[in-house]
Amino acid sequence: MEALRDIEGSGGGRLAEVGTAHRFQGREFPVVVFDTVEDDYGDGFWMAHASRAPEATTWARNGVRLFNVAVTRVQTRLYVIGSRSRILAAEEHTPMGKLAEFIRAQRARSVSATRLIAPNAQVPPDLGQFSSRLADVLSRHVEVSDIDNEISFYDTFADRLAEARTSLWIWSPWTAKRLIGLLPVLGDAVRRGVRVTVFVRDPYDTGQKKQTDLVKQLRKVVPTVVSVNVMHQKIVVIGEHTVLLGSLNSLSQSRSREVMLTIKGGHFARKILTHEHAEDFARPPRCGACKGDDVDLRRRGNGTWYWRCFNRACSGRKGQKAWETPVRFSRGAGQR
Secondary structure, X not given: OHHHHHHHHOOOOOOOOOOOOHHHOOOOEEEEEEEOOOOOOOOOOHHHHOOOOOOOOHHHHHHHHHHHHHHOOEEEEEEEEOOHHHHHOOOOOOHHHHHHHHHHOOOOOOOOHHHHHOOOOOOOOOOOHHHHHHHHHHHOOOEEEEEEEOOOXXXXXXXXXXXXXXXXXXXXXXXXXXXXXXXXXXXXXXHOOOEEEEEEEOOOOOOOHHHHHHHHHHHXXXXXXXXXXXXXXXEEEEOOOEEEEEOOOOOOOOOOOOEEEEEEOHHHHHHHHHHOOHHHXXXXXXXXXXXXXXXXXXXXXXXXXXXXXXXXXXXOOEOOEOOEEEOOXXXXXXXX
């Protein structure tokens, strides 16, 4: 409901109404979501026992009437929330049994709730037009699951890193001794097949000059480490569904007071990755002159991004001028 309210609130239109089936008796709506409040556990509740069988009790027969009130409120599209296994196991003379007939005859589409609300990286392609739209709406809802200070953050960070299964993106301007304790965790993620990408400041930054050995250690563990000139973001994105965002440098924190939020939501995570041009910036080229990989990412005053070789011994360097090339953005990606 909160996810729907987020979408509705941005348009200024009519809000969805919520209530019991009896509340809406005599009214109709283009779309109805009917929650049967039935799961797989126990003997079931009212809708699971609704029946017109000869031996049915008054309570069970009233359940049929309630089911009928709910499903006849709709004009165009009806969504029924309930246990699929319970519905398919229902007897023919019950409302759920009739619904099972629709599913078997492919007159009703059955979609697992986990495919709609689980924090997947992308909406599954076979959900169909309407279910895909619903999954997209639900994915836009975010949950702030943790608020940490500089002391509690690393327990949360370790837990989230252990959960990574597909991808891990880290923006941390500076590295320090804190990194040494994180290298084994990052190494474990890489060995699990997680795609790990780390963005740090270039080695000629004042704060990085003393930590070149640490960056070298990081590069031995993490396949993709990108040097960025004057970056200041402090972001971690895990599996394209969880974002750690705030003021704390995850690879260098020591004494300063900080705050970090853990935000869960697939749509939000993907928006962060898109905003940061994560995919485009994760592919630094080799220097076209010296063929080395001492290349950092920079942005000009007019907002355009480019790669620049920072190897002082590069054959393409002439005074303060060094080899550079524009960033090639993927189709549809902005350049700001």
